[in-house]
Amino acid sequence: MHYRIFPILLISLIIGCQPKSQKVEITFWHAMGGNVEKVLKSMVADFESTHKNIRIKLVGMADYNTLAQKLMSAAAVNSPPTIAQMYENWTTQLLKNNYLEPLENFVKGPKGLTQAELDDIWPVLIQNNTWDGKIITLPFNKSVPVYYYNTELFAKVGIKEFPKTWQEFRAVCFKLKNLKDRDGNPIVPTGGGTDIWVFASMLYQKGGRLFDEDRGEPLFNSPQAIQVLQFQLDLIYKDKVQTNRTGNDLLDEFLAGRLVMTPFSCARRAIMKGVESFKIGMAPLPIWDKPASIIYGTNIGMFKSPSQAQKEAAWEFIKWFVSPENQIRWSLGTYYVPIQKSALTDPRLREQIDKTPGLSDAYRQLEFAVFEPRSEPWFEGRKILIEDGLEPATLGKKSAQEALDFAANKLKQRAKK
Numbered sequence: 001m002h003y004r005i006f007p008i009l010l011i012s013l014i015i016g017c018q019p020k021s022q023k024v025e026i027t028f029w030h031a032m033g034g035n036v037e038k039v040l041k042s043m044v045a046d047f048e049s050t051h052k053n054i055r056i057k058l059v060g061m062a063d064y065n066t067l068a069q070k071l072m073s074a075a076a077v078n079s080p081p082t083i084a085q086m087y088e089n090w091t092t093q094l095l096k097n098n099y100l101e102p103l104e105n106f107v108k109g110p111k112g113l114t115q116a117e118l119d120d121i122w123p124v125l126i127q128n129n130t131w132d133g134k135i136i137t138l139p140f141n142k143s144v145p146v147y148y149y150n151t152e153l154f155a156k157v158g159i160k161e162f163p164k165t166w167q168e169f170r171a172v173c174f175k176l177k178n179l180k181d182r183d184g185n186p187i188v189p190t191g192g193g194t195d196i197w198v199f200a201s202m203l204y205q206k207g208g209r210l211f212d213e214d215r216g217e218p219l220f221n222s223p224q225a226i227q228v229l230q231f232q233l234d235l236i237y238k239d240k241v242q243t244n245r246t247g248n249d250l251l252d253e254f255l256a257g258r259l260v261m262t263p264f265s266c267a268r269r270a271i272m273k274g275v276e277s278f279k280i281g282m283a284p285l286p287i288w289d290k291p292a293s294i295i296y297g298t299n300i301g302m303f304k305s306p307s308q309a310q311k312e313a314a315w316e317f318i319k320w321f322v323s324p325e326n327q328i329r330w331s332l333g334t335y336y337v338p339i340q341k342s343a344l345t346d347p348r349l350r351e352q353i354d355k356t357p358g359l360s361d362a363y364r365q366l367e368f369a370v371f372e373p374r375s376e377p378w379f380e381g382r383k384i385l386i387e388d389g390l391e392p393a394t395l396g397k398k399s400a401q402e403a404l405d406f407a408a409n410k411l412k413q414r415a416k417k
Contacts, residue, residue: 120340143295150281194246270335282362285365324338328348
């Protein structure tokens, strides 16, 4: 009898000594802050609760510039994170140096996405994440430009809806020109029209482009570009209906009731919830010759150097995050655009859309959306356009032609070095 017990005990001991499956840790570098970071952390916690063998280490950066610098440096010494947020021109550089693991390998793999799931993603977002016919990254926090406006001030001067065209926009500005606050101070009709997001979207509406990626030449000083910038400068200096202030100050002025309408990301609506003192309207950008709006925001990419187990775990998270269910949750908490077309008919999102007039039209700008150049020179070209082109013109230091020509020539000279 003792001889029978011994083998059983031995087997039990052997089984008990077998190593338990260890958690796979993946590192995710991001630049999300405030409420958006809270939503991200909550979603990661829920993912981990249903994927017990995976731990996601979130590492937040102060801003996108910091994230870009650290990603490039880490990749160069073969110590990048497993996954990270990245803009398209970063992706181009990282891909060129063979630092990235194309997500195509997972998207089309045995645990990938079905064709129906891929077809449900807005086509422009697939194009935006595809290089040389391969899906390299997937959308993370995508947004579209919108105008926020004070519906009460619109009603005060008899304006029933937001203007559909830029010509109508100018006419509306004139109607709003003589408004004053309770203390008799003038209320400015609009601001932010020379922001690169609005400028570039208007340029594409006129049939222009920012940059010729094949030839490596700037196109943001074309006749169409001059016309676009001059239109916005005229609102400032000729019509005197637009402030020359830019940046986040405009949002503060808007919420304080000193600015009637201003352009920002659709995701800024989340920041305004609970702090607005009047009913806020939201509308897509007005149209010129044809509809076009530039999509902004980062994508999520995977690096090549982590272990295969880490990459497989990272794909589990990415696939989970981009699923329709979680895209709806992400959008509800942040107002970022859900990447699936079908999301716009989901009852939960419909409820938010019904409570936010203009949100549906804003999201539907994805039907005619475009994206900025993705080539390596545009990494610096964008900065030059803003600092040496748009900003000096906005402040009245140079004409539209002078400012954009100067910026274009500066970029050309940099390209020769």
